[in-house]
Amino acid sequence: MNASHRVAHPIHPFIPATSIEGVAWPAVPGSAAAAVLGILDQLGQTQWWPPELIRQYQFRQLGSLLNHAARNVPFYGARLAAAGFRPGDTLNEATWRRIPVLSRRDVQDNGRSLDSAAVPREHGTAGLISTSGSTGTPISVRRSQLSYLFWQAITLRDHLWHDRDVTAKLAMIRFDPEGHAKPPHGLEMPNWGEPTARFYPTGPTAMLAIASPIDVQIEWLRRHDPAYLQTHPTNLFHLARHCIAHGISLALRGVSTVGEALTPEARAACREAFGAEVTDIYSTREVGYVALQCPGGPHYHVQAEDVFVEILDDAGAPCLPGQIGRVVVTPLHNLATPLIRYHLGDHAEAGAPCPCGRGLPVIARIVGRTRNMLRLRTGQLLYPGYVVSKLVEVPAVIQFQAVQRTIDRIELRLVVRQPLTAEDEAAIRRIVSSSIGADFAVDIATCNAIERSASGKYEEFRSELLE
Ligand SMILES: [Zn+2]
Known part of the structure; x- marks a missing residue:
């Protein structure tokens, strides 16, 4: 029983x-x-x-x-x-x-x-x-x-x-x-x-x-x-x-x-x-x-x-x-x-x-x-969750958000402790390309804060193609 x-x-x-x-x-x-x-x-x-x-x-x-x-x-x-x-x-x-x-x-x-x-x-x-x-x-x-x-x-x-x-x-x-x-x-x-x-x-x-x-x-x-x-x-x-x-x-x-x-x-x-x-x-x-x-x-x-x-x-x-x-x-x-x-x-x-x-x-x-998924050229959808754990291992990075702008372009918004060195940038690009492929151009932008949405949720990755 x-x-x-x-x-x-x-x-x-x-x-x-x-x-x-x-x-x-x-x-x-x-x-x-x-x-x-x-x-x-x-x-x-x-x-x-x-x-x-x-x-x-x-x-x-x-x-x-x-x-x-x-x-x-x-x-x-x-x-x-x-x-x-x-x-x-x-x-x-x-x-x-x-x-x-x-x-x-x-x-x-x-x-x-x-x-x-x-x-x-x-x-x-x-x-x-x-x-x-x-x-x-x-x-x-x-x-x-x-x-x-x-x-x-x-x-x-x-x-x-x-x-x-x-x-x-x-x-x-x-x-x-x-x-x-x-x-x-x-x-x-x-x-x-x-x-x-x-x-x-x-x-x-x-x-x-x-x-x-x-x-x-x-x-x-x-x-x-x-x-x-x-x-x-x-x-x-x-x-x-x-x-x-x-x-x-x-x-x-x-x-x-x-x-x-x-x-x-x-x-x-x-x-x-x-x-x-x-x-x-x-x-x-x-x-x-x-x-x-x-x-x-x-x-x-x-x-x-x-x-x-x-x-x-x-x-x-x-x-x-x-x-x-x-x-x-x-x-x-x-x-x-x-x-x-x-x-x-x-x-x-x-x-x-x-x-x-x-x-x-x-x-x-x-x-x-x-x-919160990434759209590939092939039409496939991919969840880039892996990026999350890797990017915060770059010492300068406090917080980040990635936004897919177009089919081949991703913007990374970073809150940083200190200005990024060329090495930091290279490490960040390696992490992105190793987790989601090298088919994307990556734009890196730093900012003071990344806000949560109106409902209190935080999106580490967002695709503007899937809204
Ligand atoms: Zn069970």
Whole structure:
């Protein structure tokens, strides 16, 4: 019997908050918590289902979503009819494949005609979520309260999978648009916040704006001495490298990352600097969770109970394990603005079934935003992540950003400690040509700072041909 989240003797018992005076254990959750814990209990079982069974039930839920969309969403009425789907039909794979992929631009252009005219009352009110992503093409969708129940349950699943002790202290170095967590002090909170603290007694949280200088971040972390750290991958990479370079040790039990593609170099630097493994989270504001890292390795499991994920090649066919393609998602439970076969704007590598035994589909790695790839003359796309780890090994370089301007020209923007010598420049050009080929002219420009995008993300590589 392996229908549980993990081993029989957990290191950190995960006991919900009780709602009944005089009952300490087992807890009796309140009615609001019971729905989410009821979902979580099912997730504990469905993760072990065979892939075919998971897919069969996904199609049952997709059929329900399409029925709703065909009847209630103006945009989908004609689109689904053209694909051969009629309300009341049982959905099959052939019909599904005829539905066109929905681009970010489609969402932008069609605005509120993607909204449902009538969301079932039990799904609660729908809030408007606006997101610019890193692309500067803002979209907005409505997300129902019901879709947040799944978001909450999957947040808890992530803690369970990675055996986090939620009673310990959490530090978050995150984008801080409201300016609540300015350096050097940041912000202190009594618990881990929504949704974890709603269900479990947790330890405190400290938060610091990601715009803080790296040495200020490290001083702040030393002061707080947290068990866990959550931040963006590029920030983690620079934190780890700074600690390694200056012999600073921080005793972290775990690190989690969100918001950007996590490179193998950042994983390795984190392990070396902190002796801690990174667990990455793949989610977006308009969709919610897409995939969580497997407890057994660096790859990801699609959160298949709440989202249907396809990785498609240029011809629109599903990628085989080892192939890289577009990430196309369909959130299963948000009827307020149904996104059906929505291209997130990311590329990922399809994975083989996981030896951990979970039947949830596998994403081997998230390659990154499509526009963070390099376009070659042959039309191929390449992710130049390797450049990242090598360029910061040039002593003069503090920070950099590479921008593909044309099919054969790359601009490197560098923040430097001291003016570049001819040797530095030669080393930089060697790194670029050895990692992406010699077919590019490289323009080197120095600047004082490289800003994060409006959403707090940092792009080390960006192609202007893929925007
Ligand atoms: Zn696994």
